[in-house]
Amino acid sequence: MDFNEDQIQRxxxxxxxxxxxxxxxxxxxxxxxxxxxxxxxxxxxxxxLAAAGVGTIGIIDGDVVDLSNLQRQVIHFTPDVNKSKVxxxxxxxxxxxxxxxxxxxxxxxxxSNALEIIKDYDFIVDGTDNFPVxxxxxxxxxxxxxxxSHGGILRFDGQTITVLPGTACYRCVFHAPPPAxxxxxxxQAGVLGAIAGMLGTIQAAEVLKYLTGVGxxxxxxxxxxxxxxxxxxxxxxxxxxKCQVCGDHPTITDLIDxxxxxxxxxxxx
Amino acid sequence: xxxxxxxxxxxxxxxxxxxxxIALSKLQSGDILEVLLVEGEPLQNVPKSSRxxxxxxxxxxxxxxxxxxxxxxx
Numbered sequence: 001m002d003f004n005e006d007q008i009q010r011x012x013x014x015x016x017x018x019x020x021x022x023x024x025x026x027x028x029x030x031x032x033x034x035x036x037x038x039x040x041x042x043x044x045x046x047x048x049l050a051a052a053g054v055g056t057i058g059i060i061d062g063d064v065v066d067l068s069n070l071q072r073q074v075i076h077f078t079p080d081v082n083k084s085k086v087x088x089x090x091x092x093x094x095x096x097x098x099x100x101x102x103x104x105x106x107x108x109x110x111x112s113n114a115l116e117i118i119k120d121y122d123f124i125v126d127g128t129d130n131f132p133v134x135x136x137x138x139x140x141x142x143x144x145x146x147x148x149s150h151g152g153i154l155r156f157d158g159q160t161i162t163v164l165p166g167t168a169c170y171r172c173v174f175h176a177p178p179p180a181x182x183x184x185x186x187x188q189a190g191v192l193g194a195i196a197g198m199l200g201t202i203q204a205a206e207v208l209k210y211l212t213g214v215g216x217x218x219x220x221x222x223x224x225x226x227x228x229x230x231x232x233x234x235x236x237x238x239x240x241x242k243c244q245v246c247g248d249h250p251t252i253t254d255l256i257d258x259x260x261x262x263x264x265x266x267x268x269x
Numbered sequence: 270x271x272x273x274x275x276x277x278x279x280x281x282x283x284x285x286x287x288x289x290x291i292a293l294s295k296l297q298s299g300d301i302l303e304v305l306l307v308e309g310e311p312l313q314n315v316p317k318s319s320r321x322x323x324x325x326x327x328x329x330x331x332x333x334x335x336x337x338x339x340x341x342x343x
Contacts, residue, residue, distance in 0.1 A: 003291070008284075008287060008288070008291060009284070012283065012284060012287040015290055015291065016283055016286060016287055018321070018322045018323070021290060021294065021322075022290060022291055022294035023294065
């Protein structure tokens with residue numbers, strides 16, 4: 001593809017990078033990325049991927065913007081309150097970069113729609129706030145052979161891992177969701193707004209590395225950080241041959257909609 | 270093997286090297302890019318950046334006034 005003058009200007013700082021260059025920017029521009037959740041994590045992921053010129057960005061979220069979201073979900077602005085998050089996000093992406101084709105799904109990801117939705121994308125980003133859907137995303141991506149980035153934040157802590165076909169999956173490390181009500185979501189326990197940006201931008205960088213083939217992805221390594229101490233750690237993890245979804249003898253063959261904790265009914269990512 | 274000409278005398282850093290990279294990306298290995306640029310930052314940076322990113326700078330010569338010519342092999 002030939003970039004026009006505006007695109008050459010817009011993407012000049014990528015083109016200058018030896019590891020990205022014109023070829024890498026073309027790969028980014030041809031990329032199709034699905035972001036699940038237009039909340040704390042999905043907001044920075046969507047903004048940076050839009051800025052980078054990712055050709056197609058899909059966003060799925062069944063919520064509307066709430067005033068309590070604005071402390072960390074930086075893609076939504078005050079006048080967007082009560083608007084669907086996917087519409088709000090789409091408007092900002094279009095303003096930031098008209099090159100991006102935005103596909104919105106005003107819906108929750110479920111066992112019945114997950115495979116159909118992810119099938120058209122090159123890479124999936126988990127920007128969700130609860131365990132049931134995190135396991136669903138993992139299982140769907142593993143089954144479909146789709147690479148994805150897991151991310152999670154709570155209070156001052158964040159964690160992320162990138163999963164490719166064959167590398168340690170989320171379920172290799174965390175076998176099943178904790179019992180309903182055992183774990184608070186960030187909307188109940190609180191979360192320092194800026195760590196959504198810290199974690200989401202790591203996920204966005206992983207997407208761009210995947211699309212361009214640059215560097216070493218965060219595979220078989222779980223990155224964790226605590227914003228109070230600003231300690232970052234990477235913990236080596238291994239593909240588990242006994243994993244219920246990607247092991248030698250998988251026992252999970254159908255996708256599962258785990259029970260949501262009752263207190264999560266009004267979720268605010 | 271062919272030679273392609275590029276005039277970046279009106280560009281400023283870093284668009285000088287961006288335009289050079291765009292032009293190089295359209296060439297085949299072994300082709301030559303003949304770049305016209307002005308002295309100062311462009312003359313200092315474009316040959317240096319080209320070498321750093323793995324291209325071969327064959328020649329840097331003065332044309333006239335502030336304008337210089339750089340031959341870069343892909």
